[in-house]
Amino acid sequence: MPGLSTDAVADLLREVAAEVITPRFRSLSEGEVMEKNPGDLVTVADREAEVVITRRLTEAYPDAVVLGEEAFAGDHALMDRYLAADHAFTVDPVDGTKNFVHGSPDHAVMVAEVVRGETVRAWVHQPEHGRTWVAERGSGTFRDGERMRTTPVPDDRAPQGVTSMWSLRDQSLGDLPAMRLSWVCCGVDYPKLVEGATDYIVYSRSNPWDHAPGTLLVTEAGGAVVHPDGSPYGPRSTRPGLVVAVDAHTCRAVQRRAADQFSRA
DSSP: OOOOOHHHHHHHHHHHIIIIIGGGTTOOOGGGEEEEETTEEEEHHHHHHHHHHHHHHHHHOTTSEEEEHHHHHHOTHHHHHHHHOSEEEEEEEEESHHHHHTTOSOOEEEEEEEETTEEEEEEEEETTTTEEEEEETTTEEEETTEEEOOOOOOTTSOOOEEESOGGGTTOOSTTSOOOEEOOSOHHHHHHHHHHTSOSEEEESOOOHHHHHHHHHHHHHTTOEEEOTTSOBOOTTOOSSOEEEESSHHHHHHHHHHHHHHHHHO
């Protein structure tokens, strides 16, 4: 069966970013930014990058389902095909589109490979930060070839967290310190957690294209991910909300406190 090595997919994302995404950064014209829904932006860079990545993945894996964020926006039935597929890929062509549109370097292009309901490989390329993250199930997480591991929260310190939920910004989960706003881009949030910039992240949604790549980066680096109700996360999960942390103990502690917040939502 034809296929692409982990390095080849990383090269593909760097190539697409260099040819399609970066030339538009801080250079978008008014007609190149649209709304899929009120406040939900998409650009020509999102659409063109997804087309190229999807085509290359489909050429290499003709039997796989490719779930692209923009393709799903035009055909919601694609999600059912993805959930039923033995082999699939998720594609987020420009994660952090609002950041991209507003000139922030905190955006990324992301792909995950899912086999029989488990994420087995993941790629996150951050064009403006010049970094590429990859993870393989059972083999670890790497940033530009360097093995990366999370640092557990010391027993004598309360965990510090971030969230992309504006309603929780500067709010506390129980007795934990107030959460700061995240980088509002999963392709930056997850790597920042692995690097030690935060101990945990709370999300309101669990879209596969947003979370399948980053969750593998975190778990292969030593972290943990669950839903606020304590159920395990998987790339086919449709439950709302995620708690991501640098270690399992912190994840459980945050999850117990987040459960009440989500039950009231």
